[in-house]
Amino acid sequence: RKEVEQDPGPFNVPEGATVAFNCTYSNSASQSFFWYRQDCRKEPKLLMSVYSSGNEDGRFTAQLNRASQYISLLIRDSKLSDSATYLCAVNGPGDTGRRALTFGSGTRLQVQP
Amino acid sequence: ETGVTQTPRHLVMGMTNKKSLKCEQHLGHNAMYWYKQSAKKPLELMFVYNFKEQTENNSVPSRFSPECPNSSHLFLHLHTLQPEDSALYLCASSQDRWGTSDTQYFGPGTRLTVL
Numbered sequence: 001r002k003e004v005e006q007d008p009g010p011f012n013v014p015e016g017a018t019v020a021f022n023c024t025y026s027n028s029a030s031q032s033f034f035w036y037r038q039d040c041r042k043e044p045k046l047l048m049s050v051y052s053s054g055n056e057d058g059r060f061t062a063q064l065n066r067a068s069q070y071i072s073l074l075i076r077d078s079k080l081s082d083s084a085t086y087l088c089a090v091n092g093p094g095d096t097g098r099r100a101l102t103f104g105s106g107t108r109l110q111v112q113p
Numbered sequence: 114e115t116g117v118t119q120t121p122r123h124l125v126m127g128m129t130n131k132k133s134l135k136c137e138q139h140l141g142h143n144a145m146y147w148y149k150q151s152a153k154k155p156l157e158l159m160f161v162y163n164f165k166e167q168t169e170n171n172s173v174p175s176r177f178s179p180e181c182p183n184s185s186h187l188f189l190h191l192h193t194l195q196p197e198d199s200a201l202y203l204c205a206s207s208q209d210r211w212g213t214s215d216t217q218y219f220g221p222g223t224r225l226t227v228l
Contacts, residue, residue: 004155032215043203043219044156086158091215100146100169101217105155 003027004090006104017078021107023088024070032049032091033071035062037084038106044087049074078111083110116140117220119204125226126194134189134223136204143209145187146217148178151200162187163209194227201225 005024013019020113025033033050048055050062061074071088085106117138126132136147147159161169162181176198178190187204201224205217 034216041201041224043222046216046218049216089217099157100161101215102158103156105153 004088004104006086006088006107008105008107010110012107012110012112013078015078015080017111018074018076018079019109020072020074021086021088021109022070022072022108023104024068025088025090025102026069027090028066028069030090032101033064033072034089034101035060035061035073036087036089036103038087039084040113044103047086050063075109078109080111080113083111084107114152116218117204117206119202119220119223122221123224123225123226125228126191126197127228128194130194131190131192133191134202134225136187136189136220138185138204138206138218138220139189140218142206142218143184144207145181145184146205146207147177147187147189148205149200150203150222156203160189161202167191171189191225194225196227199225 003026011019033063035047036044038044048057048062050064054063059076063072085108087106088104089101091101144146146161149157149159158171159173160179165181176193177179180188201222203222204220207217
């Protein structure tokens with residue numbers, strides 16, 4: 001099983017739609033979770049951190065489900081400008097263990113007019 | 114945004130060349146990272162430096178040689194590369210390797226083509 005797994009998509013949705021992505025992770029001791037956005041041929045940019053209690057930033061909502069070991073990203077009222085690849089990132093366990101982030105391969109979103 | 118800068122942005126080199134990629138971060142962070150991103154593959158962690166010390170080498174071939182002279186600068190020296198090394202090389206930084214903030218911020222990357 002991959003450490004971090006995402007559906008590559010593409011997810012093709014009309015403007016205004018609500019879309020959700022999931023990302024599963026294999027290490028139950030992971031402590032930090034993030035969603036990044038990557039535009040074509042650009043660097044990943046932090047979209048939001050994912051907290052245990054979930055968090056919301058405008059049209060974007062992130063959730064963590066530790067029991068099932070996945071994080072989710074919900075985008076409401078999709079805009080054309082939301083078209084991008086969404087990467088989830090998960091860190092390793094513990095103080096001395098691997099804490100560098102492991103990235104999923106990304107889910108591509110295409111919002112259509 | 115100029116938090117993490119990388120030069121050059123594009124590089125074409127032959128297999129016998131020697132070149133270096135440079136990364137500089139202006140965020141006061143203490144951890145820096147090199148990643149490789151090939152087409153249709155996830156980001157692959159190459160090296161991690163924390164407080165100028167290399168803390169992780171992810172089985173990277175010796176034709177890639179990192180250097181971290183201080184917490185703000187990171188280099189990746191390249192020699193005798195192969196065409197399959199063509200990729201986007203991304204530098205990132207975070208507050209520190211073991212701290213409470215693992216959030217990483219990326220530079221714009223160097224798009225490398227090996228002929």
